[in-house]
Amino acid sequence: MLVSADPELREEMAGLSNPRLIRRCADLSTSDSPASIAGAAAYTIALLARRILELTSEINDLR
Numbered sequence: 001m002l003v004s005a006d007p008e009l010r011e012e013m014a015g016l017s018n019p020r021l022i023r024r025c026a027d028l029s030t031s032d033s034p035a036s037i038a039g040a041a042a043y044t045i046a047l048l049a050r051r052i053l054e055l056t057s058e059i060n061d062l063r
Contacts, residue, residue, distance in 0.1 A: 001045050006038040009045075025049035 002010060002025070013021055026049035034040040 001041060001048065005041040005045065009038070009042060022049045022052050026053055 002013060013024060016024060025045045028042045028046040028049075030043045030046045034043045
């Protein structure tokens with residue numbers, strides 16, 4: 001998703017380590033109904049990143 005996202009968004013995230021990238025993506029501002037392609041990409045990226053954080057937390061709890 002991030003590879004095909006808006007160049008401005010990609011540049012903002014360039015060079016981040018995976019953990020920092022995931023946290024940054026999870027913090028993206030999202031609206032309930034994204035009206036543009038860039039907004040839809042940011043919305044999807046944020047949802048996926050938040051799910052990764054949730055699953056990572058669950059894995060850590062199970063350990």
